[in-house]
Amino acid sequence: MARLRNTFLAIGLMALGGTVVSPGGSGGSGDAVELPAPELGVNVPLQRALQERRSVRSYTDRSLSLAEVGQLLWAAQGVTDSRSGFRSAPSAGATFPLEVYLVAGGVDELAPGLYRYLPDEHALLPAADSDLRAELFNVGLRQEPLRAAPAVLVISAVHSRTAHRYGARAERYIAMEAGHASQNIYLQAAALGLGTVAIGAFDDAGVARVLNLPGNEQPLYLMPVGAR
Ligand SMILES: Cc1cc2nc3c(=O)[nH]c(=O)nc-3n(C[C@H](O)[C@H](O)[C@H](O)COP(=O)(O)O)c2cc1C
Secondary structure: OHHHHHHHHHHHHHHOOOOEEOOOOOOOOOOEEEOOOOOOOOOOOHHHHHHHOOEOOOOOOOOEOHHHHHHHHHHHHOEEEOOOOEEOOOOHHHOOOEEEEEEEOOEOOOOOEEEEEEOOOOEEEEEEOOOOHHHHHHHOOOOOHHHHOOEEEEEEEEHHHHHHHHHHHHHHHHHHHHHHHHHHHHHHHHHHOEEEOOEOOOOHHHHHHHOOOOOOEEEEEEEEEEEO
16 A cells, blocks of 8 residues: 555656655655755855845745755755765754655645655655645644645654753754754745744644654644745
């Protein structure tokens, strides 16, 4: 059944123009969608992105491109040094507790559904094949951006990755890391002319259920994104 579903997803994605690649041992079980390489040469001064960063809660009807969501995911947790595997955001002891998901509803070349970001491959691993935004809205205290945005980035954490090394201190380290990743998404969105808001108020168990998160994973932030 799972294989059939993955095949269905792969066919659906190919039909939509996405490139299907092997996930390469990152713990997923489906076929991954390769993202366009991050664009490093766009000339938006950091100061301008900082100045224009704002929590944006309403968006135009425009869909997002695969390149835009790829850029946002790369900003959140992309690998920026292939030799060390270190990422765009700092991580306590390089323990990398964060996972980033994309809840897609209006993303060009991507079937609506849930995808897990694979930092090493800069790719998306399909995890569910239906539009989850309305359900996310319900468990997100009915905050309108969650169903109005074409996509929602979700930052979650696997506590044990950091707790193995840092014990009780991991809790604060993980919250700090979510803040780093979230700020990167804010700044990248501002640089792309997009808007986002960091949503921390939601029903934890409800979000975990809607996204079918593994039992050891805790959702920390929901970040709807759309055109300003
Ligand atoms: C930890 C945290 C949780 C937040 N949760 C929400 C939220 O649930 N819903 C929301 O609309 N904004 C949320 N925000 C965004 C703040 O409301 C926003 O940052 C604040 O109003 C300042 O506006 P600015 O981000 O445009 O500077 C949150 C921000 C932080 C840092």
